[in-house]
Structure formats: structure tokens, C-alpha cells
């Protein structure tokens with residue numbers, strides 16, 4: 001059937017140690033890698049069989065939680081480090097520094113562990129204990145600073161990371177928001193993968209905008225290779241400034257652009273290339289979180305809030321599409337990092353996202 005995505009990752013060819021370089025084996029059981037870094041990318045596409053069953057377009061999700069560090073940010077982390085090595089800004093024995101509460105820190109920790117760099121991650125104090133524990137488990141040093149302070153405050157996450165990168169000998173700041181290697185990772189890997197996996201049949205690409213690296217880089221490749229035919233849709237929280245909002249808070253993590261009230265001028269990241277997008281579509285927290293709950297129950301896909309938000313937008317977009325359309329939605333990470341919020345019925349109800357009572361069908365059978 002023409003809509004079925006081809007698996008490109010499992011037919012990897014690999015050299016056999018101790019044999020001529022040109023002797024290679026097909027590995028139909030799945031790829032075999034000589035380094036965890038070779039396991040970054042080549043994520044699967046999965047069809048939404050039930051959640052999108054009412055639509056005539058085919059909707060596929062690209063499952064980035066399959067990356068070694070558990071998110072799409074492994075791609076950017078690897079490309080930023082490789083490029084810094086190539087241009088000499090990161091030298092052997094050096095220290096990778098980044099200000100992030102999230103997946104980029106984990107990606108850099110994975111890459112640093114494998115390549116022998118020290119990793120220092122600056123996080124705001126609201127960061128969950130689990131996230132800090134994951135970073136420390138990979139051997140990264142975690143520096144906790146107060147959150148919610150303006151950008152010019154020396155305690156600010158980014159300001160602290162900039163200072164540490166300068167003061168630590170051999171320090172290098174990854175700077176995902178303004179590092180061209182971040183969108184480049186997606187132009188060089190995510191975009192080509194999606195094009196190959198869909199056999200060039202993709203018509204719409206949907207992704208959230210955090211640093212903008214994913215939607216910009218992937219979008220650029222898909223636009224170029226399709227002669228502009230693929231429609232690129234950015235996904236943004238209703239109150240985020242990317243889509244013209246006032247920057248007031250939202251619940252879904254890792255996407256959208258917020259401006260501290262003390263900051264004079266709004267500066268968007270250089271990783272974000274708005275000219276690549278055909279449209280920015282906004283979502284409500286409620287729609288995103290309830291879509292995430294449905295994805296777990298209807299599709300067996302436990303995904304993060306930004307992924308759920310992207311699906312909620314893609315389902316709305318796909319309503320206007322026909323049977324020739326193939327929609328690909330990028331899902332950045334797993335829901336495991338958000339179990340105590342997004343997937344906790346009490347939290348959902350307490351935050352006003354869920355009205356119904358908790359269903360306990362088994363309890364009714366007990367005496």
C-alpha cells in the first residue's frame with residue numbers, strides 16, 4: 001500500500017571488524033552501531049491508526065523518543081558538538097556548557113560521555129528532581145540557579161552559562177538558541193529521513209517551535225527537495241510571542257517564546273527561521289494535554305506535552321485535507337518525564353484541564 005512508510009534504518013550496512021573495509025552485511029534484524037552516537041536519529045514513523053481514523057489524510061508521527069537520550073535534542077547536541085570540534089572552538093578535554101532545563105542538556109550529556117568531554121548544565125530551580133537526576137546519572141555537573149529572573153540578571157540561566165563557559169578553562173557554550181548547527185542537524189538528518197521514509201509523499205510537516213531548530217531545519221530540507229510543495233506548519237502556545245501572543249504563561253513545556261516583563265526588546269532565536277513556515281497554528285493547553293492522554297490510550301504512544309500539542313494541531317489541519325495527503329508530525333520526547341503532571345488525572349483536574357471524575361472500573365468489583 002502506497003501510504004505505508006518504508007523503514008530505512010534497518011537495512012543499514014556495517015563493516016565487519018577484521019575484514020576488508022568493503023565487505024558489508026545487511027542487518028535485517030535492525031541496525032548495529034559501533035557507538036551510541038550512531039544511534040542518534042533514524043527514528044521511526046508510526047501511523048496514527050485510531051486517533052486519526054476519521055480523517056481521509058494519512059497522519060504519521062516521527063517518534064524522537066527513540067533517540068538514546070530520549071529526545072529530538074540528541075540530534076542538535078551531536079551536530080553542535082561535532083561542528084565545534086571541527087572549527088576548533090571545542091578541544092579535547094574541554095567542557096561543554098549549556099543553560100537548559102530540558103532535553104538539550106541530556107543530549108549534550110550523552111555526547112559528552114561518549115566523546116570524553118565534561119558537561120556542565122545550568123538549570124532553573126523549578127526543574128524537577130528527576131530531570132536533574134538524569135543529568136547527574138550521565139556524569140554531568142548540574143548548577144541550579146533561581147528561575148524567573150530577567151535576562152540581564154547575572155543569576156539568569158543563560159547569563160550563568162555564558163559566564164561559566166568563559167571562566168572554565170576549555171569551556172565551550174553550546175548556545176542552542178543561536179547556534180546554526182542546531183537547525184543544520186535537522187536540515188541534514190530529520191528532513192532527509194522524513195522524505196525517504198514517505199517516499200517523497202509527505203505533503204504537510206507539523207512541529208512545535210522552541211528554539212525553532214527542528215521546524216526550521218526540517219522545513220528547509222522538505223521545501224527544497226519538494227520544490228516548495230510541502231507545507232510547513234509551526235505549532236505555538238496561544239499566548240506565546242511567536243504567534244503574536246502577550247507572553248503570558250502556559251502549561252506545555254519546551255515550546256513557545258516568552259518574554260520577561262523587564263526585558264525591553266523581544267529577540268527571537270537565530271535558530272528560528274520564520275520565513276520557512278507557511279503557517280503558525282496555536283493550541284490551548286487543555287487541547288494539548290487531553291490529546292496526549294488520548295494518544296496513550298488510543299495509540300499506545302506516551303509522549304510529552306509539546307508532542308501532544310503538535311498532534312492536536314495536526315488533527316485540526318488534516319480535517320481540510322484529502323486522501324492524497326500525508327501529514328508527518330514530529331514528536332520530540334516521551335511522556336515519562338511528565339507523569340506527575342500531564343498524565344496525572346488529579347493534576348489535570350486541579351489545573352482545570354479535566355472535568356470528569358477518575359474512572360476506577362476495578363474498584364467497583366471489589367467488596
Ligand code: PMP
Pocket residue numbers: 071073102103104208209210211212213214215253254255304306307332333
Ligand atoms: N519539545 C521538547 C520536549 C523539546 O525538548 C524541544 C527542544 N527544546 C522542543 C519541543 C522544541 O524543539 P526546537 O528547540 O528544535 O524548536
